[in-house]
Amino acid sequence: xxxxxxxxxxxxxxxxxxxxxxxxxxxxxxxxxxxxxxxxxxxxxxxxxxxxxxxxxxxxxxxxxxxxxxxxxxxxxxxxxxxxxxxxxxxxxxxxxxxxxxxxxxxxxxxxxxxxxxxxxxxxxxxxxxx
Numbered sequence: 338x339x340x341x342x343x344x345x346x347x348x349x350x351x352x353x354x355x356x357x358x359x360x361x362x363x364x365x366x367x368x369x370x371x372x373x374x375x376x377x378x379x380x381x382x383x384x385x386x387x388x389x390x391x392x393x394x395x396x397x398x399x400x401x402x403x404x405x406x407x408x409x410x411x412x413x414x415x416x417x418x419x420x421x422x423x424x425x426x427x428x429x430x431x432x433x434x435x436x437x438x439x440x441x442x443x444x445x446x447x448x449x450x451x452x453x454x455x456x457x458x459x460x461x462x463x464x465x466x467x468x
Contacts, residue, residue: 339454344368344406346390347397349375366391366406381406393458404458412437412445412455419459420445420452429463 342354349370357367357376364376368391377383381391389405396402412418414434421429422443432447434455443451 342393342406342454343460345392345395346370346375347392348390349373351395379407393456393460412457416457418445418447418455418457419463420447420455421460421463422453 340355343351344354345351346368349368352368352370352375355367355369357365359367359376363378365379366377366381368375368377375383377391381389383390389403391406392402393404393406394402396404412434414437416434417432418434419429419431430447430450430452434445434447436446438444438446441451443453445452445455447455
């Protein structure tokens with residue numbers, strides 16, 4: 338999961354991910370919530386309890402809606418995706434990935450521009466921002 342991805346934890350609400358420097362090997366995902374930060378394993382677990390808390394969509398215990406952060410298959414050239422730079426700009430593109438260079442800050446080339454983040458599904462934050 339790329340930094341600056343909006344994620345949901347049923348206990349804390351919405352937060353924004355970053356690359357955690359605390360115990361990076363075991364808990365590489367940090368999330369900034371409104372008043373605090375939490376570190377997670379790469380699959381969305383906070384502890385070794387087998388519970389994946391982080392979701393790409395809002396969920397609850399009645400109707401569900403959970404989308405695991407590790408549920409998306411690896412992205413490949415040719416995939417149709419949504420691309421954006423960060424959660425604050427609202428700028429987004431929909432198109433086909435023409436190249437990927439993971440060594441760059443903006444690794445995904447779509448429609449002759451490069452983008453920092455991509456997803457095959459429209460991100461929840463973009464849906465919420467355009468209501």
